[in-house]
Amino acid sequence: MLATPVLGITVLIVAVERFAGFGMFDPARGGDPVLFQHMFWFYSHPAVYIMILPSMGVVTEIIPCFSRKRIFGYSFVAFSSIAIAVFGFLVWAHHLFVAGISVYAALIFSLLSYAVAVPSAVKVFNWTATLYKGSIHYDAPMLYAFGFLGLFTMGGLTGLFLAALGVDVHVTDTYFVVAHFHYIMVGGALMGYLGGLHFWWPKISGRLYPEGWARLAALIVFLGFNLTFFPQFILGYVGMPRRYYQYPAEFQVLNVLSTAGATVLGVGYLLPMIYFLWSMRYGKPAPDNPWKAAGLEWQTQSPPTTFNFEVPPVVTWEAYNYDEIDAGHKQEVKVVG
Numbered sequence: 001m002l003a004t005p006v007l008g009i010t011v012l013i014v015a016v017e018r019f020a021g022f023g024m025f026d027p028a029r030g031g032d033p034v035l036f037q038h039m040f041w042f043y044s045h046p047a048v049y050i051m052i053l054p055s056m057g058v059v060t061e062i063i064p065c066f067s068r069k070r071i072f073g074y075s076f077v078a079f080s081s082i083a084i085a086v087f088g089f090l091v092w093a094h095h096l097f098v099a100g101i102s103v104y105a106a107l108i109f110s111l112l113s114y115a116v117a118v119p120s121a122v123k124v125f126n127w128t129a130t131l132y133k134g135s136i137h138y139d140a141p142m143l144y145a146f147g148f149l150g151l152f153t154m155g156g157l158t159g160l161f162l163a164a165l166g167v168d169v170h171v172t173d174t175y176f177v178v179a180h181f182h183y184i185m186v187g188g189a190l191m192g193y194l195g196g197l198h199f200w201w202p203k204i205s206g207r208l209y210p211e212g213w214a215r216l217a218a219l220i221v222f223l224g225f226n227l228t229f230f231p232q233f234i235l236g237y238v239g240m241p242r243r244y245y246q247y248p249a250e251f252q253v254l255n256v257l258s259t260a261g262a263t264v265l266g267v268g269y270l271l272p273m274i275y276f277l278w279s280m281r282y283g284k285p286a287p288d289n290p291w292k293a294a295g296l297e298w299q300t301q302s303p304p305t306t307f308n309f310e311v312p313p314v315v316t317w318e319a320y321n322y323d324e325i326d327a328g329h330k331q332e333v334k335v336v337g
Ligand SMILES: [Cu+2]
Pocket: 044, 045, 091, 092, 094, 095
């Protein structure tokens, strides 16, 4: 809500410049092209967090359920989301380190970019601590959550390389940036959403998906993803620029590996599309709570009725209290009115 209007204003200014000859970004008309980059990234950096934060929420639902444990450090997990959202507005100029901004400004934005790593790491440590001594179930949603955990961590750690001014100059506009971005957006965000889709599919559709196929697909997505994007870290580091289709012969092997990986990844995405569609007609009917999850949505039928609950439920424990569920207790259901 705060960032997107800035993109709208930027596009409007570009239109006024093109159609009315107004000089805002075009140096030939007295404008400043770096100002365009500032305005574009003031929106586009927070946009990444708009995509990753809900996925982090999904993973925070899945990990306690399939570890049969309360989420470790609930308030730290919750407040670190707010910290990430706030810091997301303060780091946009890390995309401009080679655009001619002052060294002083670059130093401040470098430091602020490092600061984002703190709440991100808080989350990773809390998810990991939730797994510790948990009773882990390797169902498909959890496999995606594991994928998220490892790949988001790699995306985050390579972000630290990019926040370092000297290293950023070396890898700006190379495949290293492409790989980093996709480890966050695909390895992180998309993995989380695929996990969430499997987790809530019985609730959404009222049908169970085929678990064996789903685990296989999760494995293929994980392998295909790494085969696609890991070679790009190396390619970028040795100097392969992004947006080029020609390159020296020594870059060939890594480029072919990456292309092959994209094909594997494609198969990994196609499989869920097929078995989800299949399950809508042929899948076994889903019980109300197939995962024995503690969240309130699992207390109503699958799929929920028009008003979610036939009878208003009374919440007698918090959403992550797996001890109560595993002890065989039930949420109270009370008739009102
Ligand atoms: Cu950024």
